[in-house]
Amino acid sequence: MDKVNLGSQIFVYPMPVAIIGVMVDEKPNFMTLAWLTRVNLDPPLIGVVINKTHHTARGIRQTRSFSVNFPGQELIEKTxxxxxxSGKNIDKSALFDLFFGKTKSAPLIEQCPLCLECRLHGISEFPTNDLFVGEIVESYTEDRFLTDGKLDLAKMKPFLLTMPDNGYWSVGERVARAWEAGKALFNQKQ
Ligand SMILES: Cc1cc2nc3c(=O)[nH]c(=O)nc-3n(C[C@H](O)[C@H](O)[C@H](O)COP(=O)(O)O)c2cc1C
Structure with missing residues (x-):
């Protein structure tokens, strides 16, 4: 098979789009973020990768808390x-309706179908970016985004990012059940 080499500057494909909320100098600030992942099961830790120059990075260091908000497609323009x-020279504080949870210091976005409230657990520093690991202390949604008590993507209408073509994509159909699709093969190999 002929493989095409795309080089080393390649990204996770696709990435969920989130908005990080943080207080910087006591003012709410928001930035779009696609480099994120759960990094631990218990306690529930999530990692967000932020460029060292961003205003948001300063706020997380100041307050040791932040929010991870997952917008629906109606928020694409604002996202x-x-x-x-950048909050360094543009005031982004009045763009969304806000609420505060347990930490009282991480601004959460009312209009987002899913909001995670995080307390800073640790920071790993890299040459251009820092990995901020937060413990999820609470998560917030609304009944209208749930089916049988679980988050329903079809109702949340999130969007995904692809780089380097810079596309926003909707999520398609569910194609199989996880931990189920490979079961017959798994049982056969036991
Ligand atoms: C779709 C999208 C995804 C982005 N993902 C990230 C990311 O994962 N990490 C990052 O540091 N910047 C990311 N950025 C860039 C920041 O959101 C952007 O530089 C922002 O202006 C920083 O704001 P601040 O200076 O107020 O913190 C992304 C931008 C877009 C449009």
């Missing part, structure tokens, strides 16, 4: 905007 404008 893209907070991914271009």
């Amino acid at each position: 893209d905007f907070v991914g271009m404008a």
Whole structure:
């Protein structure tokens, strides 16, 4: 098979799009983020990778808390905007309706179908970016985004990012059940 080499500057494909909320100098600030992952099961830890120069990184160091908000597709324009404008010179504090949870210091976005409230657990530093690991202390949604008590992607309508073509994508159909699709093969190999 002929493989095409795409080089080393390649990204996870696709990435969920989130908005990080944080207080910086006592003012709410928001930035778009696609580099994120759960990093531990118990306690529930999530890692977000942020460029060292971003205003948001300063706020997380100040307050030791932040929020991870997953927007629906109706928020694409505002999400893209907070991914271009920096709180260093543009006030992004009044863009969303806010609420506060347990930490009282991480601004959460009312309009997002899923909001995670995080307390800073640790920071790993890298040459251009820092990995901020937060413990999820609470998560918030609304009944209208649930089916049988579980989050329903079809109702949340999140969007995904691909780089370097810079596309926003909707999520398609569920194609199989996880931990089920490989069961027959798994049983056969036991
Ligand atoms: C779709 C999208 C995804 C982004 N993902 C990240 C990311 O994962 N990490 C990061 O540091 N910046 C990311 N950015 C860039 C920041 O959101 C952007 O530089 C923002 O203006 C920083 O805001 P701040 O200076 O107020 O913190 C992304 C931007 C867009 C549009």
